[in-house]
Each structure stands twice: as C-alpha cells, then as structure tokens.
C-alpha cells in the first residue's frame with residue numbers, strides 16, 4: 001500500500017461530489033442541522049454506513065447535494081478533493097462534476113462551474129496546472145519551494161482537467177446546455193463530457209443529440225455503461241464509440257466482443273463495483289479477463305468519499321486480488337497516460353514523471 005502511494009498515478013474516473021472528505025461532509029451537515037434544514041443524526045448514520053446498494057448510493061448523493069448547494073461549498077470541496085489526490089501522488093486527474101442550477105440561490109450551470117474553477121485557483125498547498133497553456137515540459141512533477149525558515153521543500157504538482165457530467169435525470173435541452181458550456185470552458189481545462197447518474201433512470205435517446213453534438217465539436221466522451229443489465233443500451237453506447245467507458249459490469253458475450261474489437265478503454269472502479277453489489281466478488285471481476293486480453297484499462301476510485309477508498313488503495317487492491325507485482329502495477333498505472341483526454345504535451349510530461357520512478361521498482 002505504501003509503495004502504491006508513492007507511485008505516480010493518473011485518475012480518470014472521479015466524481016467531485018462523491019469525493020468529499022467525510023470530515024467536511026459531516027461539518028457541512030452539522031451546520032445545516034443547526035439551522036434546522038436537516039436532521040444531523042439521520043445524515044450522519046447514512047454517511048458512516050460502509051456498504052450500500054447502487055440504489056442507496058444515489059439516495060446518498062441526494063443527501064450530499066443538499067449540503068453542497070452553494071458556490072462557496074463547491075469551491076471548498078473542489079480545493080480539498082484536488083489536494084487529497086495530489087497528496088497521494090496523483091499527477092493527473094480528470095475530475096468530473098454535474099453543473100447544477102439552483103434558482104433560489106442564483107446558481108446557474110455556468111456559475112456552478114465558475115465556483116469549481118475558483119476552487120482550483122484557490123489551491124496553494126500543491127502546484128495545480130489546469131489551464132491548457134499551463135504546461136512546462138522542462139519542469140518535473142515535483143517542484144521546490146522555500147518555507148519561512150529557508151528550507152527547500154518539495155512541492156507536489158498535479159495536472160487537472162475537467163469533465164462535465166450529464167445526469168440521466170436531465171432533459172435533452174439540459175444536456176445540450178452542459179455541452180455548450182463545456183465548449184465555452186475549454187480554456188479553463190474542460191476536455192470532455194461524461195454521462196452518469198442513476199442508471200435505471202432515463203433513456204439513451206434523450207442524451208444522444210447532446211453527446212453527438214459534443215463529439216462533433218471535439219469534446220471527448222466517456223459513458224457510464226453497463227452498470228445494470230440493459231443489453232440494448234449497452235450496444236447503442238458501444239456503437240456510439242465513446243473514447244472511454246466506465247464500469248462495464250453487466251456486459252454479455254456480444255458486448256465484450258464489440259468492446260474489445262473497438263478497443264474502448266474501460267475505467268475500472270473495483271471497490272465501487274463490490275460495495276454496490278454490481279459485482280459479487282473480485283475473483284469474478286471482469287478486470288481479469290480484460291487484463292489477460294491486454295485490453296486498455298485504467299484503475300479509478302469513482303467516489304473516494306462515498307466508498308472510503310483512494311487511488312493508492314485501488315492499486316493495492318488490484319495487486320492483492322489479482323496477484324500483480326510491482327512491475328505489473330506500475331505498467332498498469334503508466335499505461336493510463338494513453339487514455340487521458342489532454343494533449344500529447346501533457347502525456348510527454350507524465351511519461352517523464354513515471355519513468356523517473358522506475359528505480360523504485362527494484
């Protein structure tokens with residue numbers, strides 16, 4: 001585990017509101033409890049429960065969204081989430097979030113995203129590079145700074161890109177609004193669109209026009225796909241040929257065949273799949289078959305707050321569950337660079353960072 005923590009890592013499937021520190025969530029809920037907006041003891045019980053079904057997870061998200069409604073909180077959780085990833089040596093993250101509207105507090109999808117960007121700007125405990133032009137291929141990922149007693153201390157650096165999520169409860173117009181916003185926010189590091197939200201809600205045909213528009217306008221697409229048995233939707237999603245998919249828990253023969261033929265990378269979230277009972281145990285997880293087939297894979301957290309995990313823990317889990325050694329784990333982590341949505345310049349920097357870690361593999 002310690003070794004997995006020191007290794008550089010890439011995180012490509014992390015939802016902002018699912019990655020909040022428990023301490024922050026409890027603090028926010030306690031405040032709202034005191035104001036009489038919610039009953040704190042009910043909230044506390046739900047947060048501290050360790051395993052919940054997929055249905056319960058979405059109930060929890062509704063609760064989380066009750067305490068993270070305002071701009072200030074969105075800014076705070078963005079800052080903390082990125083710091084937490086950087087502290088465990090994640091060197092590149094694509095953080096996804098659903099832009100939300102809340103008329104009563106003057107929140108629009110745009111102002112929600114401005115609060116997220118404000119969060120990125122407000123980080124000073126680590127170096128954060130999120131603007132597309134904020135790339136310096138000469139710099140290493142650990143820069144130096146001088147503390148107030150003149151000691152030189154290494155500073156962690158993390159590259160951040162954003163994905164805007166479309167929630168499956170949304171209409172075609174809502175989805176289109178999100179895609180247009182993503183296009184306008186390319187200059188603050190938005191690189192793609194995600195389709196997520198409760199998989200038993202909504203129809204693929206509702207989101208298709210917005211996703212197609214996004215694709216035609218150069219945004220990369222990742223879809224939550226096969227989280228529940230829905231063969232028709234899985235086939236339609238694969239035919240759309242997204243750049244990546246998340247989960248793939250309920251794929252059948254022809255789905256695997258198409259996925260492998262199209263070589264669509266899969267974002268694997270082990271703890272999430274087990275906790276939500278989407279997969280009964282790790283020995284039957286599709287990771288094994290895809291890994292053996294040399295299919296593009298990336299290990300991710302999904303929601304590190306909700307599932308009490310971290311990227312390091314997920315790699316550690318993969319190592320112990322699937323019998324992978326340091327070299328295989330390192331290769332798996334390094335291969336993820338190929339599936340990021342940012343440009344080749346960033347890929348080059350990330351490869352340098354990984355390669356400078358190689359001496360630690362012995």
Ligand code: 5GP
Nearest residue numbers: 015016017018061097098165196197198224
């Ligand atoms: P947010 O987009 O509000 O920052 O992050 C939380 C949201 O991400 C949830 O409300 C849900 O729409 C989506 N989400 C988080 N985890 C999962 C997951 O495991 N599956 C799906 N389909 N959606 C998820």
